[in-house]
Amino acid sequence: MTRIAIATAAAALAAASAGIAFAQQGPKPEDEIRYRQSVMNVIGRAVGPMGAMAQGKASFNAAVVQKNSALVDSLIGLPFNSFGPGTDKGAPTKADPKVWTESEKFKQAAEGAQKAVANLAAAAKGGEEAKFKAAFGEVGKACKSCHDDFRTKEFRN
């Protein structure tokens, strides 16, 4: 065997080991899919009332904004750890295959969302409606952009 062939074989072995380790020890793909959907569902419920306030459909409530934005801030980082290899299928999902084929772009979008949410949570502490609306607008843009690019309209299996 050449040196390159040995290195390639070693890399393949390492990858296989990692795969086995993932399959044996890590959460199953269906659990990862369910987990990231769960987090998104909880986030959505917390974002709803803030969206209504931002659109003027509900009165601004500083306490609700502070509580909900803090909750979203503590949740927003969680789903992005659950898009690992092999979690593109195993249960109905709206995750676009681009999550895995354009992973760098997805990572940047995820980081953008986390940054926008952190800014919202910080702005919410001040209790000023105008600053909330500005920060919430950025969160909305980040959510929409990532969903447009990486979420399919219908569930796929």
Next chain:
Amino acid sequence: MTRIAIATAAAALAAASAGIAFAQQGPKPEDEIRYRQSVMNVIGRAVGPMGAMAQGKASFNAAVVQKNSALVDSLIGLPFNSFGPGTDKGAPTKADPKVWTESEKFKQAAEGAQKAVANLAAAAKGGEEAKFKAAFGEVGKACKSCHDDFRTKEFRN
């Protein structure tokens, strides 16, 4: 119509109105079921590593305990608002019918869980393993007690 008949009719009308208001404005039963399951799923993922530490299967990690207990503390109150009238069915659920027939007992169990989790989050800030284990033990008891009494083994529709 007698006075009682009028009062009964008025009560029925009020109940019907409330029902319509619920159906039109509130979340649908299936959304409530999905929401409370989502929250419980996210809580479970955060509790897991703490359980392993409490059982000595993983090394105590003060930072993880602090982060995860704070997350659970911010989530534990949420599902209990989603067991309203009519949410005993509409999607597969493990919620025992006793949630609605023994609602006072359920409320007490829910409050007990919230108190135990608040104590855990407070204890976690100190970073002491012994205090974490004691507080986590109480959380485990509260979870188990409520699940034993109010969660069925299999999903029902």
